[in-house]
Amino acid sequence: MSYFTEDTSASVVNGRIGPEASPRLRRVMTSLVEHLHAFVRDVELTEEEWETAINFLTETGQICSGSRQEFILLSDTLGVSMLVDAINHRNPNGATETTVFGPFHVENAPEREMGTNISLDGKGEICLYSGHVLDLDGNPIENAIVDVWSDNQDGFYDVQQPDIQPPFNNRGRFRTGPDGAYAFRGIKPVSYPIPDDGPVGKMLTALGRHPWRPAHMHFLVSAPGCRRLITHLFVAGDTYLASDAVFGVKRSLIVDYRKVASVSEAWRADYDFFLCRETQ
Incomplete structure (x- = not known):
């Protein structure tokens, strides 16, 4: 069993994907986690920047409506x-x-x-x-x-x-x-x-x-x-x-x-x- 560390983060997260996941979903999510964790390590994301990103995505969803799709934008x-x-x-x-x-x-x-x-x-x-x-x-x-x-x-x-x-x-x-x-x-x-x-x-x-x-x-x-x-x-x-x-x-x-x-x-x-x- 592997525990979460800075160096093993992506492999530990991907190791939790269950056998019932479809092959395509497994491939997409495995790659997403690997690239996302690599990005966070590369820029050494701060907690304040992480919070800003969460707020940005929250605001993006909140402004969406039947006539406006901010995520497409x-x-x-x-x-x-x-x-x-x-x-x-x-x-x-x-x-x-x-x-x-x-x-x-x-x-x-x-x-x-x-x-x-x-x-x-x-x-x-x-x-x-x-x-x-x-x-x-x-x-x-x-x-x-x-x-x-x-x-x-x-x-x-x-x-x-x-x-x-x-x-x-x-x-x-x-x-x-x-x-x-x-x-x-x-x-x-x-x-x-x-x-x-x-x-x-x-x-x-x-x-x-x-x-x-x-x-x-x-x-x-x-x-x-x-x-x-x-x-x-x-x-x-x-x-x-x-x-x-x-x-x-x-x-x-x-x-x-x-x-x-x-x-x-x-x-x-x-x-x-x-x-x-x-x-x-």
């Missing part, structure tokens, strides 16, 4: 969300790259007709988004659902302002036909800060980091027999592309939003999405 700002995304989406060359889901997606947004304007509050510069949903061989994908959402001109999502913005403002789902084409009108999105009035915001301030995300439109593209794609289209030239607070920018997702002369829209963003078949 913490994961995002530490780069963990993007690392998990990268590990779980090692797709073949040619597939559209993924990025973080974010906390502001809403299930069952209205399915709208192609070309519909999803900006319901009348704010912002209208942008036409268009392109195709294709497989890796360039074949169009029929019945793909293109689920989109963005902030409004003031930099807020509708769920952040339920008493100000109309329900499902800047949200919608579009179904592709035989040609795989999609088209809708939204706004040219704007940069915005992630919620920084809670413990995660205090952490960023203490680290000398800003809370801003570069302007982007969210896309969730799904189709029968294909892997689901979660990604953004970022506005080229945005101030925060190289310092996104949640590390979500990838070069292939930066798009030239082109100024156009039209009575229907002021901007245009064209982008084709390439999905992986389930067997690829």
Whole structure:
């Protein structure tokens, strides 16, 4: 029998894991304990720092609500969300790259007709988004659902302002036909800060980091027999592309939003999405 000491701490804790634990849980928890104990030894954590960490996590949980998930925000700002995304989406060359889901997606947004304007509050510069949903061989994908959402001109999502913005403002789902084409009108999105009035915001301030995300439109593209794609289209030239607070920018997702002369829209963003078949 081994007793707890500074040198044997991780092995003693992991030695208490019972035989009924699943192999996967055993692997995850064993590694977690080993890395966590190694971290505490490496920085020689003080009791005051340990208490600060406990209070930080407590406050993070206390600020969570039905419309705000501070733990996702913490994961995002530490780069963990993007690392998990990268590990779980090692797709073949040619597939559209993924990025973080974010906390502001809403299930069952209205399915709208192609070309519909999803900006319901009348704010912002209208942008036409268009392109195709294709497989890796360039074949169009029929019945793909293109689920989109963005902030409004003031930099807020509708769920952040339920008493100000109309329900499902800047949200919608579009179904592709035989040609795989999609088209809708939204706004040219704007940069915005992630919620920084809670413990995660205090952490960023203490680290000398800003809370801003570069302007982007969210896309969730799904189709029968294909892997689901979660990604953004970022506005080229945005101030925060190289310092996104949640590390979500990838070069292939930066798009030239082109100024156009039209009575229907002021901007245009064209982008084709390439999905992986389930067997690829």
